[in-house]
Every structure is written in C-alpha cells, then in structure tokens.
Amino acid sequence: MDKNQAIKIENLVKSFGKGDSKVTVIDGASFTLQKGEFAALVAPSGAGKTTLLMMLGCVLEPTSGRIEIGDEVVYENRWSVKDDRELRRKKIGFIFQAHYLIPFLNIEENVSLLPLQNGESKKIVKKRVKELLEYLGVGDKLHNMPSELSGGQNQRVAIARALANNPQIILADEPTAALDRHRAVSVVKMLKKITREQNVSIIMVTHDDRLLPYCDKILTIEEKKIKMKENVDGVIV
Ligand SMILES: Nc1ncnc2c1ncn2[C@@H]1O[C@H](COP(=O)(O)OP(=O)(O)O)[C@@H](O)[C@H]1O
C-alpha cells in the first residue's frame, strides 16, 4: 500500500433495487487520490456523484468492490471495519450544500460537537475550534448563532466543523451551490489551502466549471465508471 494514498477504490459497484427494478449506478469504478490532493467530481445530475461520495464516506454500502481510506481497507465486498461510525467520526469530514449547522447551538458549540463526542478534552477542543474559526476568517463569530451569519460565513463554519476531527479526507457535496460566484471562489480557495496546509484530501462535487482551475484532479463519471483528468498548469489533461 502506498503510504501517500488517501483514497483508493477498485472495481466499485453500486446497484439499487432487485430483479427487474435493479438499477446499477456505478459499475466498476476505480481511482486513487493522494494525500493533499484536491479533486473535483463533475457529472450530470443523476450520474451517481452523491452515491459515490456516500460510499467513500462509509455511509452507503457498496454492492461490491474495494475501498481503502488512508492505509486501511474499509470495504472489500463487505465492510471490513468493526465500527463504521467510529471510522466516519475519526477519518472523514463532510460538507454539504446547505451548512446544516444546528440552529440552537452557537458557532463554537456547533464546531466542538464532534471532537467532544470523540472524547477529546474540553480544553484542547476549545483551543482548536478557536484556531480553526480564525483560520477560516470567522474567528469573531465564536459566540454568534448560525442565523446571525451570512451564507458564506456559515459555510466557512461548516468547513471548520468538517476539519474539527482532524480528518484524512473531506467529502464535499456541492459546497458552493448556494453561494454567489465571489463567495464560491473564496470557499474553494480556502479548501485548496486546507489540502496544502493540512495534508487533507478533498473531493468536491461541483457543477461550476469555473472552479475547476483550483483543483488538482477532475473526476467524471462516464458510462458508470470514473475517469480522472489532471490539471497541469491550468490545462486539464
Ligand atoms: N436510495 C436509492 N434508491 C434507489 N435509487 C437511488 C437511491 N439513491 C440514488 N438513487 C439513484 O441513483 C442515481 C444516482 O443518484 P445520485 O448519486 O443522487 O446522483 P447525483 O448526485 O449525481 O445527481 C439516480 O438515478 C438516483 O435515482
């Protein structure tokens, strides 16, 4: 196993339903993403982007194939980890289109929730959450409620929350869809910076071609398989 690899899937298959109503959405997908790489996942609506992300996030069980996260085989024709919830909490961060912050908790409490659940000490979590929010440019919002922040600010908080458990990978499903272009670019630049500075790998679903120049790899779903292209000095090859 390559110690620089963050995600590796081999021959991944996902079908829904049985018999006549069986639909295969992903049919033998393979790719590898290295640590610190930022990948965009671009494909038409209904192509299976969310399905793929949810399998990588160990939320949705594949039909067959193999998934490795870091140096661990998490799925090989069945889950090979004892506790998939623990794996999710410890290795994976999620960012969604809507921020899904808890409305009755303030910003600090929202971002602290997961690491505290993971049993980390209150003192360490407090320090880390403050640093993260400062890093994301919302350090002054610690004691505000989500309803007091703008859409872009809440999405930055959601990114801080995804980073709060020191994940190895971040899965982002259209994280900029609800933002205007200026804010979308600023969020994507932030995600890129995170991959470089924290050695985290990110897969981001997007419909916005203008964001692709910020990504290292472009994943597409073609004929139910994954194709990977590379961004070499701004040219996608
Ligand atoms: N739980 C499910 N049961 C049956 N079909 C599903 C389920 N989830 C997704 N699908 C189907 O899988 C296909 C891919 O869906 P999805 O991954 O959400 O696509 P995308 O995110 O690219 O728009 C769609 O045809 C969708 O109807």
Ligand SMILES: [Mg+2]
């Ligand atoms: Mg989707």
